[in-house]
Amino acid sequence: MKTAKKLGLAVAVATLGMGMSAASMAEEVNIGFSGPLSGGAALYGENVLSGLRMAAEEINANGGFDINGEMHTVNVVALDDQYSPAQAATNAKRLIQESEAPAIFIPHSGGIFALMDFNVEDDFLIMAYTSVPTITAQGNPLTLRIPPTFDGYVKAFTDYAIEEYGTKLAMGGATHEYAKIWGSMIEKAWEAKGGEVVAKNPMDYNKSADFFTGVSKLLAEDPDVMFVGGASEPTGLVIQQARQLGYEGAFIMMDQAKIDEAAVAAGGLEPLENTVGVVPLSTDESEAAQSFIKRYEEKYGKTPGSEAAYNYLAMHALVEAMDMTDSTDPKTIRAAMNDAIAQMDSSKNPYAVEEIDEAGGFVTMPTMSVVKDGKIMEVTF
Structure with a gap:
């Protein structure tokens, strides 16, 4: 991220003599989530959400991220859709209208397809946690598929x-x-x-x-x-x-x-x-995976699964793209995501994703x- 800008802002904050941290003065950027938080798939939804929240908390604890010289923090706005595509669409409308979220994470294909009917028109980025191959085959320019296809x-x-x-x-x-x-x-x-x-x-x-x-x-x-x-x-x-x-x-x-x-x-x-x-x-013995597992276990008291890890790295990549481009515009973020993945610190990338393919899929070996x-x-x- 832009260290020089952050340093300049930190100096400016210090000279105010108000005893306030950069994070406490930062503006919030709302990032949406719609998924099952009740019912039989509640644990699945919570696992996805835990990765997003862990990434957001790390970013905020580090002072947030810089947009045009102003520090911003991440606020995850989570809504329960009980695995219902119709409720996911309703939640997305609410997240756009009430929270002005530039991106919405959603972990089920039915909901993703429902959001793809209007996300380009309503101008928000779908962060799709699903391995259904046809998600990215649709050619939707504001949809990213996070895990590999099945x-x-x-x-x-x-x-x-x-x-x-x-x-x-x-x-x-x-x-x-x-x-x-x-x-x-x-x-x-x-x-x-x-x-x-x-x-x-x-x-x-x-x-x-x-x-x-x-x-x-x-x-x-x-x-x-x-x-x-x-x-x-x-x-x-x-x-x-x-x-x-x-x-x-x-x-x-x-x-x-x-x-x-x-x-x-x-x-x-x-x-x-x-x-x-x-x-x-x-069972992944790589340094990045083991580092993430250790930090997750310390925070949540249990071993993470792929839902947490993939969404954790996707949130870091999303924020990296906003920081790189000085923008929360969904189209601008989407265009920068490949570079953001390439520049991410390996400790934030437990699955070692190296690029995003032309269709919008994170490239990971099954x-x-x-x-x-x-x-x-x-x-x-």
């Missing part, structure tokens, strides 16, 4: 599961838009690989904690592999209840759910034996892991 996961997970566990698949994913897209793609990939989909029974992971009836319908067809996934906590419950009903097969876990987080709800890693999913952040003998093992693909 199409790479679909093929890799399918290939591995068929080769290792068998060809009969039962579809037991969630019912929200993101899960429907994931499910449709993995069904096609499974059949293209020569597998058979023997049962389909999507379940509402957001409203239920009792999945015995739905899981029983899937198990009646004696699958080798079960596709599951929504937020981590209900996904863990689905797996736990499948094991309680006697299921001994494998699981493919949609990337929204994280193995280590689902294990907490399932009662440990044992029920997740032979579960294929993404590599949890907790990963795959499997639970073997009670341990999470990374698999190269």
